[in-house]
Amino acid sequence: MRKEILSQQIPLVVAEMLLFVAHPDDEVIFFAPLLELKSSIYQDLDEKSYGNLTVVCMTCEDDPIRFKEFTALASHVGYRAAIYDTPIVRGLSFENYFRILKRVQSYVSSDTKECATHSLYGDDHFHPQHVLLSIAVTYVCIRQGVRVIVADCSCSAAQLFLRALKRTDWRRLKSIALLPFKFVLIIAHKLVFTSSKLYQAEQSLLDSASLIYASQSLEYPSFVDNSYRFSSLRNIWRSKTKLVDKI
Numbered sequence: 630m631r632k633e634i635l636s637q638q639i640p641l642v643v644a645e646m647l648l649f650v651a652h653p654d655d656e657v658i659f660f661a662p663l664l665e666l667k668s669s670i671y672q673d674l675d676e677k678s679y680g681n682l683t684v685v686c687m688t689c690e691d692d693p694i695r696f697k698e699f700t701a702l703a704s705h706v707g708y709r710a711a712i713y714d715t716p717i718v719r720g721l722s723f724e725n726y727f728r729i730l731k732r733v734q735s736y737v738s739s740d741t742k743e744c745a746t747h748s749l750y751g752d753d754h755f756h757p758q759h760v761l762l763s764i765a766v767t768y769v770c771i772r773q774g775v776r777v778i779v780a781d782c783s784c785s786a787a788q789l790f791l792r793a794l795k796r797t798d799w800r801r802l803k804s805i806a807l808l809p810f811k812f813v814l815i816i817a818h819k820l821v822f823t824s825s826k827l828y829q830a831e832q833s834l835l836d837s838a839s840l841i842y843a844s845q846s847l848e849y850p851s852f853v854d855n856s857y858r859f860s861s862l863r864n865i866w867r868s869k870t871k872l873v874d875k876i
């Protein structure tokens with residue numbers, strides 16, 4: 630069952646921008662600037678869609694603490710939020726993918742102006758659920774001609790390869806077997822999305838998120854200090870076959 634939390638401040642309108650995240654707190658770690666609705670960053674993207682943001686989280690509806698924190702941040706910052714109970718799985722699971730895909734499809738419609746989600750390679754820790762969600766959102770958006778914005782860092786493909794090597798557990802066959810797949814995803818990401826500019830979140834938003842997410846480790850190094858930032862990237866407009874440059 631889906632729970633949807635409506636912010637008091639925002640009138641109920643069809644969502645024009647959807648942010649899909651795999652886990653509660655991802656919206657802060659990777660997309661804090663997007664949540665800062667008053668920031669010039671969001672208005673730059675499209676002034677008219679200001680305020681029409683819905684954050685959809687795929688997991689932890691059944692985790693009372695993470696559910697509460699996720700919804701508390703939504704009403705604190707002022708956006709609509711929905712959370713589901715897809716199981717948290719570390720490996721790549723087709724069942725999980727199709728579950729995620731169905732949910733993404735149920736949200737993206739002709740009223741959707743743009744979607745944001747994780748990078749194709751699953752961000753700094755190559756999390757399989759970030760990867761599956763990114764593939765699903767990118768696929769649905771390309772099919773429906775909706776613009777996609779993804780998280781990114783300022784790293785080159787070579788730096789990401791090194792990071793993937795460092796994060797490989799050489800004692801585990803599964804971890805080694807995933808390495809070529811990570812390389813392919815990094816290359817695909819770099820080909821599909823061209824980084825323009827990495828944004829810095831407002832410190833006030835980061836501070837209030839840290840208070841709300843008491844159960845999560847927002848000391849996470851990517852949160853404030855490293856180069857992983859929400860990034861407005863190449864936009865995929867209404868052509869299903871042609872990629873055009875961003876506005």
Ligand SMILES: [Zn+2]
Nearest residue numbers: 651652655756
């Ligand atoms: Zn996550």
